[in-house]
Amino acid sequence: MTAVAVRPRSLVVLAGLPGAGKTTLLAAADTGGAPTVVLDSDQVRSALTAALPRALPYRFYRPLVHLVHRTRILWFALTATTSLLLVHEPSTRPTTRAGLVVVGVLSNRPRHFVWLDATPEEAFSGQVARGRLIRSRSFGRHVRRATRLRTRFTGGRPPRGWHGVTVLTRQDRLRLSVTAG
Template structure:
């Protein structure tokens, strides 16, 4: 179990390639008893599956899932005043990371970036296991961006605007230790 020190009310983003294992890691995360809101786009998807007709393929309503997921991130960052906000988001796009930084700044939350480092082969295997494959072009874009991030993270530099960086592997488990502000 990897202990990660975070401040109270932090915005903790668990990022990595699609299929890397973020959902699994987040579901098993230990907050040490600190109140936390866990936000995963799979929660939105699962809710919409009960609403959207079965004949509609996921690719058709995926943009709605992502819009609602990001809206929930903003909502809980504003309203969960006494809780950590743990977010599942690939965050390979600089604009996504910047948007999350802005959310943290506007809501007065310390920002901690956790990168789940998985090879493209491991991530693709994870997609196969969950039964949801990204199209090859989209996945290739994630891989290209992730390769640049991995090089930066290997030197211990967090993304711009983030207070701290923790790099985990698929074998790690996450425990958040809330430190004094």
């Protein structure tokens, strides 16, 4: 279990390649009893899958899943005033990380970035196991961006606008430890 020290009301983003194991890690995360809102795009996907016709392939409503997920992040950042926010988001795009920083600033939340480090092969394997493969070109872009980010994060340098970074592997378990300062 890897303990990550965060301040009260933090926005904690669990990022990494699609298929790296973010949803699995979130499901087993220990928040030490702190009030926490966990936001995973898989929650939205499951709800929409149940509500939409079974014959509709996921690729047709994937943009809606992402829009609703990001809207939920903003909503809970602004309304869950006493809770930690633990968010699943690949965040390999600089614009995504910047958008999350803006959400953190608008909601006056400390920001901590957790990078789930997985090889492209491990992440692809994870996609196969869950039965949802992303397009090879899209995955390739994620891999190229993640390769550059990995060097920065393993060196202990958080993304711009973030207060801290922690790197985990697929074998790690996450424990959030709320500290006063």
